[in-house]
Structure formats: structure tokens, C-alpha cells
Amino acid sequence: MSFETIVESKTRVVKIGPDHPFCVIGERINPTGRKLLAREMAAGDYSRVERDALQQVAKGAHILDVNAGIPLADEPQILADTIKLVQSLVDVPICIDSSIVEALEKGLEACEGRPILNSVTGEDEQMERVLPLVKKYDCAVIGISNDETGISEDPDVRYAVAKKIVERAADYGIPKESILIDPLVMPIGAMRYAGRQVFALVRRLTQELKVNTSCGASNISFGLPQRNPLNAHALTMFMAAGMTSAITNPNHHEIMDGILAGDVMMGNDENCLTWIKEMAPKDAAIKAAKAAARAEARGEAPPEPAAPVRERKRRRRK
């Protein structure tokens, strides 16, 4: 069942696939719905972009999505400028995000390595304009499973659209390893079976079409309270169905913890070493706090702080 999509920055390679840890594409550099960020970016102030880039990578994002969709602004130019800036700050690959084809192309020109293009739909006109870019720049692309008729509630119809995108791409000489299909995650608060639709579709995409998948995960919880835990659990269930990447917010620990747990469950965290590395210090901190509280209650001196967790170290041999 194995297949993988290779995404690259100038210096780093990210492999997406069923046998790799889930790929987190950081969603924060996106002015849509962030009025302040939109105003700042339009005025050439990228300080918030800088912070978002650094923070997301520090929190574990493998790839950063960059979107510059600001109404009435020069989106292609701003997108290119933002990509250049992000590349100068962090070494993760980029996901170039725009609904304007000119902006995608300008973004590709500015981008180093092998980015993801976000996105192409199953609409004929869209495919005719975007797929040649994917071929020309040899990048990966997110294919969204809707077409001229809209977004079907029937997973089988969406599967057919995904298949159409993969086949059309093949006509352009683009291998399906370069395509990530977005099954389209709908708000479950308004659509009772939005979750099941995604599971069914992702299973088929993984097992029959054998392509990688990605999604805007946060959409599932739109209009509901406590969105982060809901998103986190939704993501792990998507992972169980076979999903291999998502555009999400790595700054929320619930989401990142859920993804790490999903990697463990899917057998993609060998020997659970990443889980242990992230979680063991939390256990140790709780233990230390309890010991300190007990000592204080007895009026004793606080216990010695525990030694820091040992880093695994494999050394090169001659």
C-alpha cells in the first residue's frame, strides 16, 4: 500500500505517506479571517508572519502553508514576498496557498525546493490552468474533490472527482505521488455525517486510488465550542481511516498530542520513541511537583530537582 509524496525546501526533505509520521502543515500564515494580519500584510508589515512562521515550526509543523488572500491587494506580489520571507526564517518546505492562478505561479517562482501547490479542484477550467504549472515546476499539488457541480454529500461522487483529477494530471505527465487529495471536511455541527463521509472517502482514496490525502481539519468543528479537542480527536480518526497530512494549527497542544498519539497507533512512531520523548518529561514534572508538595506539607526542604531527561545519542563510528 505504500506510496509517498516528496516535498522539499532548499535543505529539508519531508516525506508524506502511510508509512511516515503524519505531516502537519501549519495553517497560521493566512489573512483570511485574521483582519489585523490582513491589514498589516497589505501595508507591508510582516512582523506577525515572522512570529507565526517561527512559532509553528517550533511547535512541530513540518511544512508551512502560506496564503496572502487579501481583498483588493496585489495578492500575487504579497504571496511571493511572504514566501521569500518565510524561507529566510525557517527551513521547512512551503505550501503555496491561493485561489488565484496568477498568485500560485508567482509563488512558485519565488519558492525554493519542491513545494505543495494548494490547490486545484476537479473543475475543467481550473485543471487546465493549474496542472501545467504543477508539471512545469515539478511540485506537489492538493486536489480538492469538488467540481463544477459543487461539493457532493455522496463520498462516491467525491471519489469520482478525485479520480478525475488524478487521471487528468496523468495526461499532463504528473504522477499520482505528486497529488494529495483533500476529501473536503464539512462542518459537522451543520452536517451530521460529515465525519463518516471523510472516513469513507479517505479509505477509498488510500486503498483504491492509492494517493495521499490532506485536509483543512479545523473546518469540522466550525460553530462548536472547544474546537481544539474536537479537531484533535477528528484528526486521529481521520488518521485511522488513512489520512496522511492536514493543514492545521500546530500551536494547540491538543492537536499535536492527538497527532503524536495517532502516529503511535498507526505504527509510525517506531518504539514509541517520539511519544516517550514528548510525554515522559510531563510525567516527570508531575511527579516532581507532587514530591515538592509533600515535602512542603511536612515542612521539609524541597527535594533535589530531577536530572533532565537523557538525550538519545548515536555516535558515528570509524
Added chain:
Amino acid sequence: MSDEELEDDEIVLSEMDDQEIIELMFEDLYDGYADEIVEETEELLSRGWTPYDTLTKGLVAGMEIVGRDFRDGILFVPEVLMAAKAMKAGMAILRPLLAETGAAKVGTMVIGTVKGDIHDIGKNLVSMMMEGAGFEVIDLGINNSAEEYLAAIEEHKPEILGMSALLTTTMPYMRVVIDSLKSKGIRDDMIVLVGGAPLNEAFAEDIEADAYCRDAAVAVETAKKWMSIKHPH
């Protein structure tokens, strides 16, 4: 493991003194690096170390650190399994040499999960940790009848019998095994260690086992303690 990045500082085994190699062995056991343990074992042997010293001062001493940190909640099950695997890689080199030189082993253990029970993760952990401590371990696997335990005891004459059960419905079978040891008149030829999630000290006492072992590290400690009573040096 292959994806793991290597540290930049290169080391050359042949340029290190014995003590440095032992310390490196402790580290590599702790991190579960089997290939490295093989190299270090071979290096010590090539310097004229006896297989017995290599085992006890290297692998066994290193596994003691692993066992202690597992007991204290610093290391976790996957890490202990990795360490045990690395230890086994070293043992594979030493075992034939030890047999040749006739070096005394620490002791022999027959271990298995009792009849009706197919759980074996904890039991395997005990097996590996006991091997790491220098015991010869005969692992009977899962679902063992009293007859199977008796046959293995007859054949291997162990000082230690270990029984494991994870179910309240299967743990009473331990009493059946102990009773059949008694009726054969061989109960006192060995110590009986029992373990498994639903057990406790009271149960062990009730079925007249010698000790209940909460985890693999405790099992090793208990086994060693009993061996030193049995064969005081």
C-alpha cells in the same frame, strides 16, 4: 532506526581504554543500539577480556542500569525491549564462548504463561531481563499445562520457576502447578516466582509461591537475591 541522525563526534573504539568502552556499552545498551553493542563486545574480547567478564561487567551491569531506571519510571517498556534486544545481540556472541569456557552462569529459569492464558508481553520482558542478568532462560511461551512445566523442569533442572497470568480466571492455575510440584516432591528444589497484573502478594502467599514480582525489574532482583541465598559466595 535507520532514519535516526548520527551525532557528529566520531569515536574510534580502538583508541578508547577499557573503562571508556564499558561506559559506552552502558550508554548504547540504555539507548538500545544493537550494532554498537556487538562492536563493543567484540572489541573487549579482542583485548583478551574473558566472555564471563564481558558479560557481567558489560552487558549485565549495563542492564542493571536499564532495570533500575525502568523500575523508577524513567525508562518505558519500548525502551527496555530495545535495550534487551541490544543485550541479546551481545549475548549471541558470548553464549557459545561461555559454553566453551564452561563459565558459571548465574542460574537457570523456566518461565511461561499458564494454561488458558495467551498474554506474554510482561512474561517476555521478564525473560529478557533475566537473560540480561546472566540467567539461562527457558521460555515455554503461553498456555502451559502443569505437565509442560514439569517436563521442562525435569529437562533443565532450573533453580527458578516463573509463572505469569493476566486474567483472574487463569491465575488460579498457578496453584495447580505448585501442587503438582509438591506431589512430585520437587517443590523445594526451586523457587517459584509469580507475576501478572491481577496478582498481589497475598495471592502469591496463598498459593505458596515464594514471591510475587510486581514487574520485570523486581523479578530480576528477587531472583538474584534467592540465588545468593542458595549459593552464597
